[in-house]
Amino acid sequence: MSDQEEDIIxxxxxxxxxxxxxxxxxxxxxxxxxxxxxxxxxxxxxQPYNVLTDALVGGMTIVGVxxxxxxxxxxxxxxxxxxxxxxxxxxxxxxxxxxxPRMGKMVIGTVKGDIHDIGKNxxxxxxxxxxxxxxxxxxxxxxxxxxxxxxxxxxxxxxxxALLTTTMPYMKVVxxxxxxKGIRDDYTVLVGGAPLNExxxxxxxxxxxxxxxxVAVETAKDFMSRKHNQIAAG
Amino acid sequence: xxxxxTKLMNERDWLxxxxxxxxxxxxxxxxxxxxxxxxxxxxxxxxxxxxxxPVDAGSDIFLTNTFGGNASRLKLHDAxxxxxxxxxxxxxxxxxxxxxSGRTVIVAGSVGPTGDIMEPMxxxxxxxxxxxxxxxxxxxxxxxxxxxxVETISAPExxxxxxxxxxxxxxxxxxxxxxxTAGRTMMGVTSADLAKMVESLxxxxxxxxxxxxxxxxxxLRTVLGFAAQGSERPIIAKGNAGIPQYxxxxxxxxGTPELMADYAVLARDCGAKIIGGCCGTTPEHLRSMREAxxxxxxxGTRPTLDQISEAIGGxxxxxxxxxxxxxxxxxxxxxxxx
Numbered sequence: 001m002s003d004q005e006e007d008i009i010x011x012x013x014x015x016x017x018x019x020x021x022x023x024x025x026x027x028x029x030x031x032x033x034x035x036x037x038x039x040x041x042x043x044x045x046x047q048p049y050n051v052l053t054d055a056l057v058g059g060m061t062i063v064g065v066x067x068x069x070x071x072x073x074x075x076x077x078x079x080x081x082x083x084x085x086x087x088x089x090x091x092x093x094x095x096x097x098x099x100x101p102r103m104g105k106m107v108i109g110t111v112k113g114d115i116h117d118i119g120k121n122x123x124x125x126x127x128x129x130x131x132x133x134x135x136x137x138x139x140x141x142x143x144x145x146x147x148x149x150x151x152x153x154x155x156x157x158x159x160x161x162a163l164l165t166t167t168m169p170y171m172k173v174v175x176x177x178x179x180x181k182g183i184r185d186d187y188t189v190l191v192g193g194a195p196l197n198e199x200x201x202x203x204x205x206x207x208x209x210x211x212x213x214x215v216a217v218e219t220a221k222d223f224m225s226r227k228h229n230q231i232a233a234g
Numbered sequence: 235x236x237x238x239x240t241k242l243m244n245e246r247d248w249l250x251x252x253x254x255x256x257x258x259x260x261x262x263x264x265x266x267x268x269x270x271x272x273x274x275x276x277x278x279x280x281x282x283x284x285x286x287x288p289v290d291a292g293s294d295i296f297l298t299n300t301f302g303g304n305a306s307r308l309k310l311h312d313a314x315x316x317x318x319x320x321x322x323x324x325x326x327x328x329x330x331x332x333x334x335s336g337r338t339v340i341v342a343g344s345v346g347p348t349g350d351i352m353e354p355m356x357x358x359x360x361x362x363x364x365x366x367x368x369x370x371x372x373x374x375x376x377x378x379x380x381x382x383x384v385e386t387i388s389a390p391e392x393x394x395x396x397x398x399x400x401x402x403x404x405x406x407x408x409x410x411x412x413x414x415t416a417g418r419t420m421m422g423v424t425s426a427d428l429a430k431m432v433e434s435l436x437x438x439x440x441x442x443x444x445x446x447x448x449x450x451x452x453x454l455r456t457v458l459g460f461a462a463q464g465s466e467r468p469i470i471a472k473g474n475a476g477i478p479q480y481x482x483x484x485x486x487x488x489g490t491p492e493l494m495a496d497y498a499v500l501a502r503d504c505g506a507k508i509i510g511g512c513c514g515t516t517p518e519h520l521r522s523m524r525e526a527x528x529x530x531x532x533x534g535t536r537p538t539l540d541q542i543s544e545a546i547g548g549x550x551x552x553x554x555x556x557x558x559x560x561x562x563x564x565x566x567x568x569x570x571x572x
Contacts, residue, residue, distance in 0.1 A: 070551065073415065073422030074388075078355035113266025115310045118351065118420070139310075140267055165478045165485035165513070166256070166266040194414060200480040212415075 010036050015044065019055050026059035027066075029079025031086040038087040048091050049100035052131055056087050060129035067126075068214035074122065077213070081125035088128065103130065104224045107149045108159035109137035111170040116163035119193060119213070123159060126213040127220060132157075143177045150187065156227065157220055160206075162193040172204035179205070188223040192216060237406040238380040239340050239440055242294060243468055248502050248527060251342075251472055251510025252288035252296035253520050257487075259284060259299070269311040271303045274324040281324070285331040289339055291517040292524035295508065296332070296339065297383050300324040300374060301346035304366045306358075317366075318373040325377025342383035342408065343374030345396060352391045360395055367399030375405055384409035385445045385472070388419035390431055401437040408508075410445040410470050413456045417554020424555040425459025432467060443470025446512045448550040449477050450489060450497040454504050454542050455549060459556045461505030461536065471506035473497060475514035476547070487514025494519040495526035496545050503533045504542075 010033065013021055018037060025033040034056075041051045063080045066072040072080075106127055110120050117139050124134045135153045137145055150158060158178075162168040171191050178184040184205075191201050192210040201209030207223065210216035242249060259270050262280050274281055281299050288296040303321045305314045313320070325343055332339040348366055350358035371382055382405045384396040393409055400407035411419050411428055418424050423431075425444070432442045444456040453473035460469050476489025489497075494511060501509045509527065511519055543549060 070416035070418070070553075070555070073418065074351075074420050075355050075422065078351065082355075113268075115267060116349070118349070164256070164266060165487075166260050168485065169480070170266075195478045195485070197477075203480050 011040055015041070015046075019058070022055045023059035023062055026056065026080050026083050027063055029076065029083050031083040034083045034087045035090065038090050042090070042094070047100075048094035048098055052088075052091050052095065052100070056084055056091075057129065057131045060084055060126070064126055064129070064214035064217055068212060074118075077122065077126070081122075081129055084125075084129045103132045104157060104220065105133040105135070105153065105155040106157040106159055106220065107135045107137060107146070107153050107155040108161070109141040109146065109149070110139040110161045110163075111167050111174065112140055112142045113170060114162050114164055114167035115139045116161075116193075119163065120159075120161040122213040123161070123192065123210070123216045126217050127159075130217045130221065132217075132220065143174050146174050147177070147181075150183070156188060156224060158187045158189045159216070160189070160191045162191075162196070165195045168193060168196055168200065169204075171206065175205045188220070188227075190216060190219055190223075237440070238338065239295070239342075239406060239408070242338055242340060243440070243507065246294075247507075247532070249294040249340075249508045250292060250498075250520065250524055250527060251470070251508050252293045253475070253511035253515025253517070254513050255284065255297065255299055255301065255344075257514055257516070258287060269302060269308060269313060270299055271301075271308065271320045271324065272311065272313065274299055274320050274327060278323070278327055281327050282331055285328050287517040288520055289331055289335050291520035293510065293520055294339060295342050295510070296328065297342045297344040297385075298324040298328045298374065298377075298379060299344070300370070301344045301385070303373070304345070304348055304370050306348040306350055306366055307346070317369050318376070321370050321373025322377035325374045325379040329378035340380045341378060342381050343371070343377075343379030343405075345370055345374075345382055345384045346386050347388065347392060352389050358392075360391055363392055363395035364398045364402070367396045368402045371399050371403035371405055375403055379405070381405065381440065382407035384439075386410070386412045388412055388414075388423070389421045390423055390427070393428075393431070394435065397435050397437050397439065400439075407437075407439050408441045408443075408470060409439045410443045410472060412446040413444050413452065413554070414447045416551040417452065417455065417459075417549075417556075425456045426463055426556045429460045429463035429465050433465065438467070441468035441470050441508055443472070443506065443508070445470070445472035446474060449474060449547060450493065451542055451547045452550050452554075454497070454500055454537075454546075455539060455554055457501060457504040457506050458536060458539075459554060462557060468507040469505055470508040470510075471501040471504070472510040472512045473501070474512045475516075475519055478514065489514060489519070491519045491522035493546055495522040498523035499526050499530050500537055500542060500545060502527065503535070503537050505536065
């Protein structure tokens with residue numbers, strides 16, 4: 001591969017090449033190129049939903065896999081997510097107009113007593129990158145705040161984050177409250193945060209523990225497809 | 235004039251630092267989400283008791299209760315206007331406990347990350363990071379801290395901003411990063427990267443190293459990574475007492491005092507000069523570390539990764555991005571626009 005490649009003119013690429021190029025540009029966090037690519041595909045008559053899934057979600061999946069495998073790190077993921085956002089800003093109103101199918105919806109927040117948000121924000125971005133609708137209720141959330149958001153937003157997934165060993169037990173308080181109210185099974189509950197592990201997730205009754213943002217996306221997709229299968233079977 | 239830490243390092247082959255702060259404060263009734271730094275003023279006796287823990291257990295260095303004492307963190311508690319006061323008092327209480335110990339104990343002014351992400355990914359500029367760290371450093375200096383102790387940093391630019399702040403405050407400093415993501419920091423910095431970066435700074439630290447992260451074994455692998463760079467600069471190892479476990483509604487670190495004693499001796503063999511603990515490390519752990527460091531001779535040879543995992547447990551990832559593995563799975567090759 002030569003360093004002295006010709007400039008690639010996005011509009012001169014055929015659809016397949018352009019989508020490949022957009023995957024590469026997302027990987028490199030090039031927001032302007034993504035914006036341009038999305039507009040070209042739309043001009044060529046692509047459905048907004050197909051632009052989202054093929055060009056953007058497809059590209060972010062590669063970013064997610066390399067993040068999971070320790071090849072990319074937080075800075076690269078943030079840049080990629082930022083580029084993704086630029087594309088989403090164009091697509092979002094169009095998706096709503098065209099009534100495109102939804103991937104799923106997630107309410108996410110850091111638990112009471114915990115003010116850390118980098119990990120949670122990363123999960124939000126990667127989930128959005130995967131096409132999910134995400135409602136971020138911020139840091140330091142008491143159980144009431146979760147309940148309110150669940151009622152208002154009617155999400156498929158509840159995500160809880162904690163960075164401290166002293167705050168992670170609060171996740172159980174939230175889950176126990178859901179059980180008490182008889183609404184636990186209405187949601188897939190995913191938990192994450194540096195001091196957590198698989199056993200902890202099981203011990204508190206979560207549906208899944210997600211080691212990092214990429215795993216969160218995989219797990220969320222997995223649960224959504226199971227849900228769809230159930231509906232189809234039922 | 236030579237600073238107190240340099241003097242002590244010249245006299246001794248190894249120094250013991252302290253253990254956990256948060257774990258201890260929560261046991262005293264600090265509520266999750268409250269700023270520990272407020273206790274410097276509101277509950278000074280608790281903070282004195284916190285400081286006496288490591289001092290009585292034989293630590294040569296202990297950290298002030300000022301980890302989150304920068305304007306960005308304190309803003310979450312609406313205490314951003316109290317940076318100078320909270321840091322000064324945190325250091326004053328520490329000075330008092332150190333001076334009453336009857337031996338040389340170094341007061342290290344703890345400086346934790348801002349919690350913000352730096353440009354271009356985030357909103358924090360280098361200059362505003364320097365300004366925040368500098369404000370904190372002046373408070374710690376006024377309160378009598380011997381040295382600034384920058385810790386749990388993950389971004390190289392934030393580390394550099396702290397170095398600049400120390401320079402502005404005219405304070406000697408030490409700086410550790412937290413290697414918690416496949417042997418790297420959250421921002422992708424390897425042990426080799428940090429060792430190299432430290433030598434490139436206009437105002438290098440007295441000592442550099444690693445704190446927190448995953449378990450004690452991972453931390454030692456990181457220390458081996460520093461040592462492999464051949465730096466003469468003293469290395470700091472402050473690892474967690476094992477991995478947190480959830481037992482009957484409580485969090486418990488699985489590292490026993492015996493394990494931490496083995497960790498301390500191994501850390502010294504790996505090339506660390508300043509050895510301490512981090513989360514979950516109680517005075518009981520520190521006592522057993524001190525005993526081991528005194529009783530067991532330094533081996534003179536660096537332990538292998540196998541010897542480390544055999545003694546204190548396995549690693550969280552196969553590679554840490556350094557050494558023979560540096561040719562790790564590369565980023566995707568891709569076409570570039572010109």
